[in-house]
Amino acid sequence: MEKKTVVLGVIGSDVHAVGNTILDYSLTNAGFNVVNIGVLSSQEDFINAAIETNADAIWVSSLYGHGEIDCRGMRENCEEAGLKDILLYVGGNIVVGKQDWDVVHKTFKDMGFDRVYPPGTSVEEGINDMKKDLGIA
Amino acid sequence: MEKKTVVLGVIGSDVHAVGNTILDYSLTNAGFNVVNIGVLSSQEDFINAAIETNADAIWVSSLYGHGEIDCRGMRENCEEAGLKDILLYVGGNIVVGKQDWDVVHKTFKDMGFDRVYPPGTSVEEGINDMKKDLGIA
């Protein structure tokens, strides 16, 4: 079976690099082709990388609290750029502060993210979900 | 002016002696005649001491959590023994656990205590109240 490709990065003015390093390491170990665009990445950076590498999924990390602003319109922008139905995941500390998770989850679902993860999610959980969603579980 | 007399003690099977030592010291310093019956004192002990010394007030301490059981009927027992309208104060950690103070306060008021104090009340507060209640403020 062909390796699936995941674009990985940290969105917005966010510089939290540690989780990104770990995700890269773990996704690679799990057999994915990882395109890591690193920290301080714009929606455009994600989308361009996904187009260039014909990616199957985009993993957006947002740690620093501005996730809500930074992720807005990402699904629409993907569609516009021709990335039809690409898997969009988001995780980290995606909003400012300790908020009701159900509300946060819904907000990001409504934005068009396929999976939305709370703080401290283990990498394995995301990987298992993605295997399911890509039909390779 | 004549010295007012306070009977002081810790009710029930309660052995917490430190607060009692401090109350004795502070009430004495504040000019009261203190009759300290100490820890492990029954309602009877309090009442007998009050009768013998013709006391103006009784300060009941309860720290260990059984205050609700130990104090029950104390007002009636005072009245029966002829201690009409003696000032009855209670303080310490008078119920089991961290409970809603309004409810606790009401319970002890309903039992006939004139003043009911929450954990960590300063001695000064009790003394000031008593001076007021005895009209010597």
Next chain:
Amino acid sequence: MELKNKRWTEEEFFKVREEVLNSWPTGKDVDLQEAVDYLKKVPEEKNFAIKLKKAKEAKVTLAQPRAGVALIPDHIELLNFLDKEGGADFLPSTIDSYTRQNRYEECEVGIEESEKAGRSLLNGFPAVNHGVKGCREVYESVNLPVQARHGTPDSRLLAEIIHAGGWTSNEGGGISYNVPYAKSVSIEKSLRDWQYCDRLVGFYEEQGITINREPFGPLTGTLVPPSMSNAIGIIEALLAAEQGVKNITVGYGQCGNLVQDVAAVRALEEQTEEYLEHYGYKDMVITTVFHQWMGGFPKDEAKAFGVISLGSIAAGLAGATKVIVKTPHEAVGIPTKEANAAGIRATKMALSMLGGQRMPDAKAIADEKAIIKAETKCILDKVLELGMGDLAIGTVKAFEQGVIDVPFAPSRYNAGKILPARDNVGCVRYLMTGNIPFSKDLLDFNRQRLEERGRYEGREVGFAMTVDDIFAVGKGTLIGRPEGK
């Protein structure tokens, strides 16, 4: 029967035993032979004594909460919560205050009222009233070793019931569960009653069942100078060993100065082992327990967490085998199970982040340890002299003469002549020395240290310091300074 530090004969023991078991209906259900069989089936990981021994070997510090409620199902739920949600290593069963005074009728009332009210009106688990069956139900429903923690001058029936109930540790001792917990029980009586409890454990040891005993180190929890509590702990360990106890955990209540705390725990462990060895007690397993701050707590829960964590760290740095955990509700009332579990989690986090580190060797620690050992030795020497070699008799006389003297104790058998206060760095020292048999050097040392504080604070050394120190931690500092200092 005359009090002596001598192992009871079978005859003596069984004669008293009959009386004990007849003192309340549930006593009749204790069948010693059946209990031995039952206890033989306790697996190693649920035996308190064995788990402590292993912890000592592995050089880890384990955590134990305090907890107890009136009714069996609630008590079981509480204990399992503290295991699962708190991560407790040992389970307690804190016994209610009526049981501690042997007022079992009042326990019945408490149990009934608790059933009616749907919440515990007792401040602990009335183990005697629940009997062997109730205690076994508790033991069988949990996954960790269980200990009775109380404050009972006459704990003979309680000891019979809990051990037969599968609880493999009992806290207390003839001094430590009398003087802080009773007003009018003679030392002679409580020593004798605790010889009974120890003899019972000795009996089990002879049947191949090891049970832990733990003298209550903190006493009144209020500014007890380390040498005083250490001397008492060593006496209780020696008395227990004489009755055949093999597995003993000596205890210490945090005073607050880290150097003093570490030195005190080390002195306690070393001197206990030295004295046991000197008196020829063999195959003893001595462990230590460190009690997080036992005096008045701050009401604020965040501050309480600070106090709890500092205590955990002191315990870890001292290398104590076990730490007894306080909760963020301490100043207010018996904690909810959630608050209790939170206290354990904060404790275990601090300990595991400390990762087994000990306080590095330092001259300051060695010096303080030398002082504590010297003071302790003065007390013990005098006790033995008074008893003309007999420790039990000596202890009774030592109390009469104020040679042993516990500050703020309610007991009328305690002289109450000594007063403690903190020195300028927060170590607890002897302010009024009463009849403490210290060498002149040691008396001078204590005085000098307090005078240093007096100079710094610009006031006389005296009782006002003690009063300020009593309130200090509750108000957020270690030392009770006058305002502006």
Next chain:
Amino acid sequence: MELKNKRWTEEEFFKVREEVLNSWPTGKDVDLQEAVDYLKKVPEEKNFAIKLKKAKEAKVTLAQPRAGVALIPDHIELLNFLDKEGGADFLPSTIDSYTRQNRYEECEVGIEESEKAGRSLLNGFPAVNHGVKGCREVYESVNLPVQARHGTPDSRLLAEIIHAGGWTSNEGGGISYNVPYAKSVSIEKSLRDWQYCDRLVGFYEEQGITINREPFGPLTGTLVPPSMSNAIGIIEALLAAEQGVKNITVGYGQCGNLVQDVAAVRALEEQTEEYLEHYGYKDMVITTVFHQWMGGFPKDEAKAFGVISLGSIAAGLAGATKVIVKTPHEAVGIPTKEANAAGIRATKMALSMLGGQRMPDAKAIADEKAIIKAETKCILDKVLELGMGDLAIGTVKAFEQGVIDVPFAPSRYNAGKILPARDNVGCVRYLMTGNIPFSKDLLDFNRQRLEERGRYEGREVGFAMTVDDIFAVGKGTLIGRPEGK
């Protein structure tokens, strides 16, 4: 203008300054002479630099939270809450992440949206957008000294605005606010931009106004070996001193092993003073700041309190002048003001119960301090060699060659060749040594320590250890051991 470690001339400074002030409309409101007059009226107790100096003299450890929200009134409320309900000794104003990247347009959006939403959508206070007037409003509405805390590679406009706004301290530096906080800003540029910030402070010093500067010690907050962060702190202190800064607080992020933490803070303070002295900088006031654990936190609040308290105690025992406080919400998100205040209260309780105690002198501390100093010296010697005596030039080259190398830094100007891991007692050591210019002895020492751990855990020394260590504290332990170890 060429980068050199040399005090900027007036001409150089004012030329750049014009450009800086024109980069965003609020820049125009900064009037340097008026600002000097304004700052002259700051009372001593609201001057950051003076309060730090006094704390050092009094040998106390003061506490400072992090906090910042988008809107002025909310920010003021927050700060006053942390003062009154938390007991903070210093106030922060954490700057939002758009400002840090000089993206002031996005800040405008964030401010507007926050106004609409009724809650802060920015992760900090956008000081540039609020301008001198906004900053003064904050300063005038609080009772404590205020500092800007951020992570801005180019903080020139921010520095102009906050100092003119009455804030008497600025955190950051050309390395410490670049490498952990940026991807593509060259070291050369950030060093130069921070020379500007330092020169500005130097200018104020010349007018008789003392302002504190604080290099950001923890860097990426993730297993940074002490000698690496100490070397960077010392470089930034020297660069600042050259520009005329007099009051500097060098910082360190808790690694977790108490001996290493205490040794690191002491080494940092001593070596900073030694180097400043050696290069002839006079009348310097050097203080230290200890950051409570900067890596991933446990989600559970009780455990977080354990981590917070351990950090406070380490800070106190090390004798740091200031401690930066985490909160029980750390793992989840920016804390509520209540959670923030709770973190401060736990911190201050632990500190005040420690009562000014220091870690007693011990060989273990001295040994670790010697190692840290030797490693630090190797790095600094090489930096100076590369710069042929010029520290700024040397620093740029040192990054190019991986002589200075910060683990997990996002910057592409950072070699990223070194990897840290904990040794068997939890000290952070160099696992992959990249191009670090250590003597063979020091390289061997690091290797041996890690191999000791490898043997204990029965696995190869390698990146798996680093990964496990990154998760360890979040999961409740210091060292990331394989299961069952």
